[in-house]
Amino acid sequence: MSEPKKTIAVLGGTGKEGGGLALRWADAGHRVIIGSRTAERAEEAASGMRATLGPAAMLEGAANPQAARAADIVVLSVPFAAQQPTVTEVADALQGKILIDVTVPLVPPRVGHVQLPQGGSAVEGVQRLLGNGVRVVSAFQNISAHHLTRLGEAVECDVLVCADDAAAADEVVALAEAIGLTAWNAGPLCNSVVAEALTSVLISLNRRYKVPGSGIRLTGLPQRAA
Template sequence: MRLSVHYDVAIGSRDEAKACSSSECTVTLLRGRGLSCSCRGGGNQEVLDVSDVVILAIPFKHVRQTIEQLSGFEGKIVISPVNPMARSGHFYYDPPAEGSAAEFIKGLLPEEARLVTAFNNIAGNRWRAIDEELDYSVAVCSDDEDAKKTVMDIVNSVSRLRAYDAGPLAVSSIIESITPLLLNIARFNKMKDVGVLFR
């Protein structure tokens, strides 16, 4: 919803009908607010084929299976918002042996894919509250400087989000691990959708 006002968005799913339905909801909701948008749905492979930038909005445990069923990531910018977490009383960061979800994903993608970590610390509920501003900082890291710049421009196009260059992809574990911290702060202080603002 937030991105389709600025970019041609394609929503991918294992179930094409579900993606088309999500896309129709997006268009109806935005047009109802007098906003023009560009959004369509499709199967994951079809959407990957037509995309320059791909957001892997998938739970960590399903990342491997999803990526291995797809082909054609070469040359594409791939954004990982993926946070490997677990819970036992409190939330904790639970990274794979590679050190972070992003570094794990890097090992699954072809060398020519341009991986960027971003959007890890914004609650989904805030994205969905379309009539409210998103007033957060977004840490972005990558080993590909041009891809990082493109993703930072995308971040800065959305509401009041502000992108910050956090350095190379190796910083991903730090960015990803902020999310369980935010969830614990929300839980133990009876807050909702706690986020990050750098100043």
């Protein structure tokens, strides 16, 4: 793939999941801006990743609103409780862009039990909050951070990409493929229920079968170039 390189902001990129995605995109040659509540924590995380990837990596840190403003594509990877507050804080900076929501609606302490919001998926609430000026895409909820941070390793888990805008979904499929993942356009945003709920099932399976990171592969679909 020789897609033009993008500037990607990862809000919550100081966390494990967002950090793993940021690391992989920077490693693939994209410019990545780690977002966090404070610019200091964001820059600290970016600096750690630059140490891992070497000086050619384009990785910097910024407070969430500045990160969102500077980016072509914005990724949201925060705890469920911070999802709507963070989106509200950066709403202006998102207009006209794609927002990739990675948030998993886990409700501690019973994170192995599916507890979706009333009325469906959490990401649909984000779309309602942002209005039609932002193309919201749901993806990456099921990829374990454990696997993402091991750069050399293949990730044995497919990505379900859901969006009401099919062209936006295709862009996200390409961004997933750029970091070695297999991704599928799994239908409209309401289908994100599966990806959001599946993480609790995988947590439940990890505990019951004593493994570090279970996942899913789709079957019966055409072979894809990685």
